[in-house]
Amino acid sequence: MRRILAVLGFVLLASCQSDEGAPTPQFHATENPQSLSEWGMLRATRDTLLTGSGVEPYDLNTPLFSDHAGKFRTIWMPEGASARYSEEEVFDFPVGTVITKTFYYPVAEDGQLLRGDRPADIWAAPDTLDLASVHLVETRILVRRETGWVALPYVWNEDQTDAVLMRTGDMQHFVLADGGGEIEVNYLVPNANQCQGCHATNNTTREIQPIGPAARHLNRDFDYGDGPVNQIDHLVAAGYLTGAPSPDEAPQAPDWTDTRVPVEARARAWLDINCAHCHNPAGSADTSGLYLDPGTPMGPNFGLCKVPIAAGPGSGGHRFDIVPGRPEESILIFRMESLRPDVMMPELGRSVIHEESLALLRDWISGLEGDCS
Incomplete structure (x- = not known):
């Protein structure tokens, strides 16, 4: 399992190291870059996937199911900008916020793709830190502009060196090994209209909004490299969140796989x-x-x-x-x-x-x- 989740662990570690060699995040106020690397949130090198300077990884207590894909989530805001805490709704993010979600499947030593959604400590420091450990499928960007949120899907190329903007979406076929059997997946990269189908959470305004970054989903520990830290506390300390109470006073959704919970x-x-x-x-x-x-x-x-x-x-x-x-x-x-x-x-x-x-x-x-x- 350590090898299977190698790259994801390295992404976490890389985000906690010095910014030397890390890409520089860019807020594109109007244009939609053709390459993911132009955003500076993530960059694939020969062996590793790096996060940009100030780009913070995060996870959810219970994630959305997406054809057994694993997900790596990040958030970035311009210098001096921060989100406002909300007890029940998604946080109020400032203009310039860029949220990414990278979908991947682990790769076994024999090259077989595996499920990426198994309950596991996916943030444990791995032994192997190379892109051979996962197959990157797509990275979705949500960017907060003056006119509102915009959703942009980027599909990783065959060489796994960069992802290309695919406004019309994409379909890819994968066969996943699963406990001696196989699962065939027709993986859908959503087009712009399909992105709105989920992220337009208000049927009257039809404005796109993030779904996951709400207090109940984020109120959990995450190992940023020096041991587990509550994500809400970390975002406050990073200057990315204001008005938040202590985590024990914030709502918390359970992990749906935790059998200790009713x-x-x-x-x-x-x-x-x-x-x-x-x-x-x-x-x-x-x-x-x-x-x-x-x-x-x-x-x-x-x-x-x-x-x-x-x-x-x-x-x-x-x-x-x-x-x-x-x-x-x-x-x-x-x-x-x-x-x-x-x-x-x-x-x-x-x-x-x-x-x-x-x-x-x-x-x-x-x-x-x-x-x-």
């Missing part, structure tokens, strides 16, 4: 990061009446014994979104089990079924008490 909290954390950017009272799925955000209490709006609205084939002939004690009769499970484009949920970002999250949600629904009759 199953309902884990299930809601998974639904929050994977579904709530659309399924909330203001989101693009607002007319569905199904709200999976943390502020919605357990009840009909969260799907319990709720009749679907205009679901069409998405109902699968089932009567309710969630039937307590009966996951096999719940529309939520039916749609997560499907790969039909007009049925599957989430509808973007996956071409395979995520068996682990399905198992969690089945367990949660099986334990719910009640009767929809």
Whole structure:
């Protein structure tokens, strides 16, 4: 596992070393560079992937599922700029902020691609620090300009030396080794409209927003090289965040894989990061009446014994979104089990079924008490 996650560990270490040799970040206020390297956030050398000066890595308590890809996230702001803390919403980031998310698959010693989303201490210092340990797929940039946020997808070239802007998106086929078997992935790099489909979290304004950088997702420890430090504290110390309370006073979403946490909290954390950017009272799925955000209490709006609205084939002939004690009769499970484009949920970002999250949600629904009759 140490070799599999080598490059990602090196990226972390490189960000904590001196800035000698690190790229210089650039805020492009209007133009969209054709190459990722022109942003100066990340740079691939012959052996390693470097982060730019002042570019801070971060992770989420529970990440979005994306066809078993691993993800490396960074954030950068211009000198003197900082985000304003929010208790519930994504932080209010200043103009000039650049957020990156790099998607990759680990490479085994025999060259086989592997899943990158296995629970593991991915930030442990590795023995091998070379790009042969991962296959970089794409890096998505969210940049905050005067006119609002802009999403730009960059696809890594075959030589893994740089990534090229692909506004029209891309599709790539991968075969991942998985416990003696294989998983075939038709990996989708979203186009500009598809980026807006998820990141336009308010269906009225249709403005693009980040999804992950909120207090509940960031409130966790991260090893920046000198031992674990709370990410909120680190962002405050770096000058990137103002107005934040101490971490023990901030909300915290659980890690959905942490079996020490009650199953309902884990299930809601998974639904929050994977579904709530659309399924909330203001989101693009607002007319569905199904709200999976943390502020919605357990009840009909969260799907319990709720009749679907205009679901069409998405109902699968089932009567309710969630039937307590009966996951096999719940529309939520039916749609997560499907790969039909007009049925599957989430509808973007996956071409395979995520068996682990399905198992969690089945367990949660099986334990719910009640009767929809």
